[in-house]
Amino acid sequence: MNFDNVFGIHERALELRSQRAEVLSANLANADTPGYKARDFDFNAVLKREMNGSVRLTTTDPAHIQTEVGPVPPAQLLYRTVSQPSLDGNSVDTEREHAAFASNAIEYQATLSFINSKISGLRKALKGE
């Protein structure tokens, strides 16, 4: 059994959820900044891309250290479609951002509980009781 991959997709998912929380919190902080465009990324698309390994560093030796998940590439960081344009060019819809932030936080906790149950399962297996 390889302990490197014990958490599977959840390790990456947790990292991406926290990055998405960061992007959404920047939108909320800039709710009154003229000309600011709200940003977000498609969690599923980015996660799929990460899991395919297309953004990993090329290593020439098995002893090379593989990179962690890097920042979400700018090409994946999209601009939100404006539902109601404002005169100052700001495209942050506070309510939508709040809803997105809240659901992302719940999903983060869901990922955490997957990891927690994985840990407790492993513990049980190790103790062999």
Next chain:
Amino acid sequence: MSIFNIFDTAASGMSAQSMRLNLVASNMANADAVSSSIDETYRARQPVFQAMLDELNPDGGATGVRMVGVVESQAPLIQEYAPDHPLANEEGYIFRPNVNSVEEMANMLSASRTYQSNVEVANAAKQLLLATLRMGQ
């Protein structure tokens, strides 16, 4: 760990909004500060916000917000004929600041709402971090 960055982002939002509230308070306090010349009269002040970008990754998301300056309103001052006023000039005019109190009230509400939403974001981030710290227990 990017959840930690949320605290910085939310704090930058709170500090920008509290400076905006400060300016609103200053505008409201000076709304009736009359003077005898156009140059000396108080003018309504408004903050200028700008998104903070990561210098190493300028195409990436913003990392917060900052106040880059304060602009004075260019709206015309209110000129009033009041020869009995102690501050009246030779022609008997006084000048009132161009503070629009209705606008300032709306500004104040908007600032406090945005401040609150930043506080909520910081609280949510704190809960997520605490849950992460308890991982595996």
